[in-house]
Amino acid sequence: MAAEVRITEYTDPGCPWAWSAEPFRRRLQWLYGDSIEWRERMVGLSESPEHYEEKGFTTEKQASAFAKMADKHGMPIDTSERPRMAATLPACLAVVAAQLNAPERARQLLRCLRVQHFSGALLDERETIDSAAAQAELDPGELARWMEQDDTERVLREEMDAARQPIAAARALDEKLAGWSGGRRYTCPSYEIERLADGIRIAVPGFQPFPVYDVILANLVPGQERRDSEPGVVEVLQWAGTPLATREVAELTQLSDREAREELGRVAIERHLGSDGLWKLSPAAAA
Numbered sequence: 001m002a003a004e005v006r007i008t009e010y011t012d013p014g015c016p017w018a019w020s021a022e023p024f025r026r027r028l029q030w031l032y033g034d035s036i037e038w039r040e041r042m043v044g045l046s047e048s049p050e051h052y053e054e055k056g057f058t059t060e061k062q063a064s065a066f067a068k069m070a071d072k073h074g075m076p077i078d079t080s081e082r083p084r085m086a087a088t089l090p091a092c093l094a095v096v097a098a099q100l101n102a103p104e105r106a107r108q109l110l111r112c113l114r115v116q117h118f119s120g121a122l123l124d125e126r127e128t129i130d131s132a133a134a135q136a137e138l139d140p141g142e143l144a145r146w147m148e149q150d151d152t153e154r155v156l157r158e159e160m161d162a163a164r165q166p167i168a169a170a171r172a173l174d175e176k177l178a179g180w181s182g183g184r185r186y187t188c189p190s191y192e193i194e195r196l197a198d199g200i201r202i203a204v205p206g207f208q209p210f211p212v213y214d215v216i217l218a219n220l221v222p223g224q225e226r227r228d229s230e231p232g233v234v235e236v237l238q239w240a241g242t243p244l245a246t247r248e249v250a251e252l253t254q255l256s257d258r259e260a261r262e263e264l265g266r267v268a269i270e271r272h273l274g275s276d277g278l279w280k281l282s283p284a285a286a287a
Helices: 016-020 022-035 049-054 059-073 089-101 103-118 126-135 140-147 150-163 210-220 233-240 246-253 257-267
Strands: 005-011 036-042 177-180 183-186 190-195 201-204 268-273 276-281
Touching (some): 016 059, 016 103, 022 233, 089 103, 089 126, 089 150, 103 126, 233 276, 246 257, 257 276
Antiparallel strands (some): 005 190, 190 201, 268 276
16 A cells, blocks of 8 residues: 655654653554555754753653653653663664664664663663664664764754754644754654645644544545554554553553553563553464
């Protein structure tokens, strides 16, 4: 099936809002499949730990914010206080390096970096990036070499510049944007949704509930086919190809978090994270 819509997603491995929005992104992927073409663009939230410190955002405030996010939106986050603040730019550079050299692994690398970050690892440490690379089935040494290439830095800066030039429609929703020294930028996750037939583009800045995306797609391409919206937990874990949080499975199956967790307990193995965890099929269920 040829794609009818392109979604450009402005995001960052270190953003808890982008992590909290993953259940909605996955449901869009499930419902619309290959009729949506996805592109990820890195925002680059922080170039150094001092970036946060200058704004008065400390490790204590970060831990408190993570706890509130996990409680409100349900995605698993280790809420213990980190030893220091960490820059997100090295992780963004790693994602761009994968986009340029192994595009089929870039989204999985982004996922693995997020899991590392929300498990308590520091995104600007080589060990964190190497571990995420290995989990995404990339050679850490090769990824490191890609990151050092001039084109990688150039493309990352282009993506960051694009994130700092939201389209006019997005600027009408100023409360969903953030400030920077040159004006306003997209927050994470922000979507630009484009109908490929005629180039009509709609901005969806910032964290939004799922119906917002669904209504926009229904209006842009009303004839677009949708997959069955209520799969079982085994089916979604097989489809995802990576461990999922309870909240992600609940959103895909349209179960409550409690119902999803109960069903997952029968067929899957949980890796504890924060107050919840990430699930993969048990060997028996996978067979």
